[in-house]
């Protein structure tokens with residue numbers, strides 16, 4: 459087994475015991491690295507740049523489920539709309555509408571997660587909880603037939619203080635559970651809670667994550 463395969467297997471064993479899916483974040487890494495993980499049976503990969511995602515899709519087996527995990531610009535949606543499996547970082551209604559348009563052109567329904575701003579940092583994108591409720595209450599989601607909201611995504615502050623990270627994750631889980639209770643599945647499906655990266659995925663899983671996005675702990679430092 460290669461180092462990548464060993465890292466991946468160790469993490470998968472620990473994470474999948476908790477009913478959580480690993481998205482292997484392969485951004486900046488060559489397709490050969492992805493192929494190693496693929497050959498070990500892994501199928502979920504994440505990238506944060508649309509053009510890089512598109513070119514890796516072209517170069518690799520077609521049963522890979524590709525996750526767009528980073529900040530997505532509206533003019534780049536077209537490059538990934540034909541095949542993307544899940545878009546994690548949807549942070550504005552404008553972007554959601556654009557994804558819907560591209561879904562319509564490609565005659566498919568594109569699964570999306572709404573990104574929530576949970577960190578105490580200005581640099582992180584996402585809806586504030588109040589903005590999220592405004593979106594859900596506006597009714598606009600039921601007019602967008604070519605997207606389906608499947609859950610929420612969040613990034614904790616990039617700090618060492620575990621208590622703060624834990625509070626941010628548990629706040630997001632709380633919001634996730636509330637929305638699940640308050641809104642019908644026909645409007646939003648709260649099935650996926652995407653939180654946790656290499657440095658904080660254990661905390662995220664303890665706080666209820668169902669999908670972790672792990673890059674450097676699998677593929678090595680970028």
Ligand SMILES: *Cc1c(COP(=O)(O)O)cnc(C)c1O
Nearest residue numbers: 483506527655656671672673674
């Ligand atoms: C790069 C990235 C990750 C993975 O980061 P690692 O620390 O390498 O695990 C997860 N989520 C997003 C949104 C990213 O951009």
